[in-house]
Amino acid sequence: MKKYILILLASLSFTACTNKSEQKPEEIVATTNIAKAKEVVAPENLAEAEFKIEGMTCQMGCANTIKTKLEALTGVDKANVSFENANAIVYYDKTVITTEDVKNTINNIADGKLYHVVE
Secondary structure, eight states: HHHHHHHHHHHHHHHHHHHHHOOOOOHHHHHHOOOOHHHHHHHHGGGEEEEEEEOOOIIIIIIIIHHHHEEEEEEEEEEEEEETTTEEEEEETTOOOOOOHHHHHHHHHHGSSOOOOOO
16 A cells, blocks of 8 residues: 555656646746836937935945836936946936936935935
């Protein structure tokens, strides 16, 4: 009886594994790599703004963090953040987001303890 139970468990394990391995690599990527598509900004709505930022201490951590947060905002097309120049240049859809929204996002990174937009 123990022999039959072991054979049954082994066969169940084998069939469970084969079902997963039958997925094609494209199917795995399609189900696990979900990315938010950026909307294209109409040229007449595209605006540019520069923000001077205090509190950055490096390019890799600080500037890249700010860039990532800004580009995740709905309405932001692109952001260039420079540690050397202590600034961010943001290209955005003026019908979707305001410069005040961008300032607030920068000021609120890390609960407002690190970076501050200066006028």
